[in-house]
Amino acid sequence: MTEKKELNFDVIILGSGPAGFSAGIYAARGALKTAILDINMFGGQPSNYLEIENYPGFSLIGGFELMEKFEEHADKFGVEKFPMLDIQRISLIKDVKEIETNDTIFKAKSVILATGAQAKKLNIPGEAEFKGRGVSYCAVCDGAFYKEKTVAVVGGGNSAIEEAIYLTKFVQKVFIIHRRDELRADKILQERAFSNNKIEFIFNAVPVEIKGSNTVENIILKSTKDGGTSTLQVDGVFPYIGLTPNTDLFNGQINQTPQGFIETDINMQTSLKGVYAIGDVRNTPLRQVITAAADGAIAACSAVKYIEAQKPIVV
Ligand code: NAP
Numbered sequence: 001m002t003e004k005k006e007l008n009f010d011v012i013i014l015g016s017g018p019a020g021f022s023a024g025i026y027a028a029r030g031a032l033k034t035a036i037l038d039i040n041m042f043g044g045q046p047s048n049y050l051e052i053e054n055y056p057g058f059s060l061i062g063g064f065e066l067m068e069k070f071e072e073h074a075d076k077f078g079v080e081k082f083p084m085l086d087i088q089r090i091s092l093i094k095d096v097k098e099i100e101t102n103d104t105i106f107k108a109k110s111v112i113l114a115t116g117a118q119a120k121k122l123n124i125p126g127e128a129e130f131k132g133r134g135v136s137y138c139a140v141c142d143g144a145f146y147k148e149k150t151v152a153v154v155g156g157g158n159s160a161i162e163e164a165i166y167l168t169k170f171v172q173k174v175f176i177i178h179r180r181d182e183l184r185a186d187k188i189l190q191e192r193a194f195s196n197n198k199i200e201f202i203f204n205a206v207p208v209e210i211k212g213s214n215t216v217e218n219i220i221l222k223s224t225k226d227g228g229t230s231t232l233q234v235d236g237v238f239p240y241i242g243l244t245p246n247t248d249l250f251n252g253q254i255n256q257t258p259q260g261f262i263e264t265d266i267n268m269q270t271s272l273k274g275v276y277a278i279g280d281v282r283n284t285p286l287r288q289v290i291t292a293a294a295d296g297a298i299a300a301c302s303a304v305k306y307i308e309a310q311k312p313i314v315v
Contacts, residue, residue, distance in 0.1 A: 004100070008107045009035045009080070011303045012099060014090070015114030015246075016083065017044020018289045019279025021070035022296030023112045023303075028077035030304035035080040037099060037106065042083050043067035044116050045280070046289055050140045050166060055289050066289070082106075090249045092275050095310075109310060110274040110303040113250070113262060114296065117243035117280040117287075122154065126210030126219075127239070134216025134236050139163035142236075146171045151236035152219060153177070154207055160240035161185040161193050167238070168198040175232060177202045179224050202232070210237055245281045257283050268299035274306050 010032035013020045020036055027034040036042075046052060049063030058066065074081075089100040092111055099106040119137040121127060127135055136142040139153075143166060151171050153164040156178035162185075164174045176193065181203040183190050193199050202221065208229070209220040218233045245260045255263040255271035261284075262277035264270055270277050278295035280287045 002103075004103055004105050006105050006107060007035070009033045010108065010307055011035075011110045011112060011300070012037060012097065012106055012108040013112045013114055014038075014099070015044065015116055015279070015281070016040075016042040016071075016081075017114060017116050017279055017292060018046060018067070018070060019116075019292035019296045020044065020112070020114035021067070021074045022293035023114060023276075023278060023300040024074040024079040024296075025070075025077055026297045026300030027112075027303060028074070028079045030300060032110075032300075032304060032307060033080075034078075035082060035106065035108075036074065037082045037085055037087070039085055039087055040083070042071055042081065044114075048138055048140050052289060070293075087249055090253075092250055092253045092272050095274070097274065109307050110276070112268075112296070112299045112303060113247075113254075113270070113275065113277040113281055114279050114292075115246040115281045117245045117261075119239065120242045120244050122207060122239045122241065124208055124210065126212070126216075127237075130210050130212060130216050130237075133214065134212060135210060136236060136238055137240075139166050139238055143167050143170050146236050148172045149235035150175070150233065151238060152207070152232065152234045153238045153240060155240040155242070156180065156183040156185060157240065157242065158185045158189060160238075161189040163238060163240055164199055165189070165192055165196060168196055171198065174199050175202055175234065176200070177205050177207060177221065177232075179206045180204065205230075207237070243280060243287070247281060266298075267302040268295055269302060274303070276302055 011027045013036045016038040046063040047067045086102045091098040097111045150173045152175045154177045204224045205221040207219045208222045268276040276299035278299045279292035
């Protein structure tokens with residue numbers, strides 16, 4: 001068996017969304033030897049967003065384009081990049097943190113967790129069976145397959161409303177199914193959805209089953225008011241019911257909320273020395289590109305101070 005190679009850094013950032021790249025820029029500018037690791041391609045969730053219109057300085061920019069700019073900026077300061085890794089083990093508890101892949105052991109004095117979050121599943125019959133055959137978690141990726149069709153978006157948050165509006169570019173009709181009669185989404189998005197004549201709201205209902213033959217044909221809805229059921233004919237279902245944090249590789253090593261989001265203090269410090277958490281994976285009141293980027297800046301500055309304090313005092 002060949003020995004795994006060892007790579008040493010001051011700080012390793014896990015995840016390459018806006019939080020990760022921002023942390024990389026600040027850490028490298030803070031003179032730390034910095035690496036960004038990811039199990040996927042670089043760019044994180046915003047790379048899949050068609051448009052972003054609330055990142056200051058850019059009244060409208062493609063999500064992929066914005067993340068390319070973040071990456072170029074990190075490149076400029078010499079951040080080392082390792083995408084598409086097969087990470088097998090993450091050890092955060094000891095002073096020297098380790099991340100092991102199939103051929104490398106990455107070691108660092110500090111780790112910044114920026115692993116993001118992914119779409120929560122409905123966990124109803126038919127959801128897994130019809131994934132890719134009518135069930136999709138990415139309107140930008142799959143919307144064009146539903147030209148002149150009827151689809152259902154599930155959820156009442158920003159994602160559900162934004163994606164429903166996006167889908168109206170292609171489809172004949174979008175039903176937005178929400179479990180209450182009041183939306184959680186920002187008012188500006190609500191107004192756009194309410195005035196879009198391709199969108200129809202079904203309030204106080206949840207899907208309980210997705211049915212079809214080869215592809216999705218209908219969903220069974222249950223009223224959250226009286227428990228009554230009904231059938232809605234649709235060609236596609238897009239669940240947007242929130243996020244689950246990506247923490248599988250280090251669960252149990254660190255303090256997390258009951259939902260799994262990582263607890264931090266105002267310096268982005270987790271329950272472990274030298275370990276910080278930023279962006280969507282963190283227990284945060286707002287999940288935006290700008291808040292992720294701000295978290296990254298704070299964590300990197302905290303890491304700089306932490307590493308500085310570790311240096312032996314020479315007298
Ligand atoms: P979210 O804000 O947590 O909203 C999830 C929605 O799904 C809520 O309306 C919730 O209903 C509903 N829901 C949750 N579990 C459900 C279930 N099992 N069955 C049916 N409905 C369920 O999630 P999100 O929309 O994905 O947004 C995640 C974060 O990203 C938020 O912080 C959001 O602001 C942010 N984001 C921002 C933008 C933007 O600013 N442009 C765009 C996208 C996302 P209740 O309302 O009843 O809880």
